Amino acid sequence: MSSGILSRTVAGARRPHAIGPAMQQTTTAVDLKNVTVAFPGDEGPNVVVDDFSLEVEPGEFLVLVGRSGCGKTTILNLVAGVLDATMGAVSVYGKKPSEQRSILGYMFARDALLPWRTAVRNVELGLEILGTPRGERRAAATEMLEAVGLGHATKRLPWQLSQGMRQRVALARTWVRKPQLLLMDEPFAALDAQTRHDAQQKFLEIWQGSRATVILVTHDLHEALLLADRVVLLSEGKVLRDVRPSFSRPRDLDALAKSPEFVQLEAELRDLLT
Numbered sequence: 001m002s003s004g005i006l007s008r009t010v011a012g013a014r015r016p017h018a019i020g021p022a023m024q025q026t027t028t029a030v031d032l033k034n035v036t037v038a039f040p041g042d043e044g045p046n047v048v049v050d051d052f053s054l055e056v057e058p059g060e061f062l063v064l065v066g067r068s069g070c071g072k073t074t075i076l077n078l079v080a081g082v083l084d085a086t087m088g089a090v091s092v093y094g095k096k097p098s099e100q101r102s103i104l105g106y107m108f109a110r111d112a113l114l115p116w117r118t119a120v121r122n123v124e125l126g127l128e129i130l131g132t133p134r135g136e137r138r139a140a141a142t143e144m145l146e147a148v149g150l151g152h153a154t155k156r157l158p159w160q161l162s163q164g165m166r167q168r169v170a171l172a173r174t175w176v177r178k179p180q181l182l183l184m185d186e187p188f189a190a191l192d193a194q195t196r197h198d199a200q201q202k203f204l205e206i207w208q209g210s211r212a213t214v215i216l217v218t219h220d221l222h223e224a225l226l227l228a229d230r231v232v233l234l235s236e237g238k239v240l241r242d243v244r245p246s247f248s249r250p251r252d253l254d255a256l257a258k259s260p261e262f263v264q265l266e267a268e269l270r271d272l273l274t
């Protein structure tokens with residue numbers, strides 16, 4: 001059943017990237033080697049990630065896609081250094097994840113904004129943690145809110161914003177720190193179709209101006225293919241397929257979703273997932 005598109009799949013292949021000085025030290029942004037995660041269960045250990053290996057290149061936009069419970073968030077947590085592997089090794093730009101928190105941004109499915117802080121002060125929080133001086137913080141946070149189309153709403157509190165606006169504030173808060181590695185867990189899942197489309201397009205515009213490595217998790221194959229350089233399909237903690245679609249950038253998401261190559265690849269991968 002493999003088509004011309006799928007046969008172009010090259011797991012582990014290398015592509016040249018324009019990478020910044022800080023990244024030139026290492027050719028691998030994220031390296032998971034033979035990682036297993038087992039949680040204690042009623043009937044013995046529950047293996048949710050099973051001898052899993054993955055190398056992510058600097059600057060790569062990788063999407064992990066799979067059904068609910070297949071281990072996507074667990075893998076993000078390993079990379080973020082908030083969970084240790086039961087077996088195997090995880091490194092981020094050549095170091096332990098816990099040593100790389102300053103270069104890491106983690107955006108959750110729910111926006112997790114502080115309700116007593118205005119939009120701009122929520123975005124500033126990302127820089128407060130880094131000890132950035134107040135004036136500099138405010139200027140950067142305001143600029144980032146403008147970039148996500150919320151320049152008019154900087155002084156609003158979270159309850160005065162729609163779900164889509166809150167998600168964009170959360171994106172600005174993560175992005176304002178200019179993370180070298182961005183981990184995103186279903187960042188657009190809570191949004192309605194039109195708002196999700198706008199947020200995805202905005203996010204791609206911002207990402208393209210950076211050289212950040214992205215690992216995004218979603219159960220939505222359509223979203224995965226729209227956004228990614230590389231899509232890794234997961235099933236029960238294992239890699240089912242590792243695909244590098246050749247869709248060009250910058251992307252017009254509407255046009256891409258209608259292209260025959262996109263429609264064909266989506267259909268083939270959906271078959272695999274089901």
Ligand SMILES: Nc1ncnc2c1ncn2[C@@H]1O[C@H](COP(=O)(O)OP(=O)(O)OP(=O)(O)O)[C@@H](O)[C@H]1O
Nearest residue numbers: 039040048066067068069070071072073074075219
């Ligand atoms: N701390 C934990 N203790 C025990 N079991 C856990 C823990 N965290 C996750 N699990 C289990 O591990 C499995 C994988 O969970 P995980 O959150 O990684 O899946 P997921 O693919 O991200 O799912 P979803 O798309 O629903 O968020 C699930 O069966 C979950 O119940």
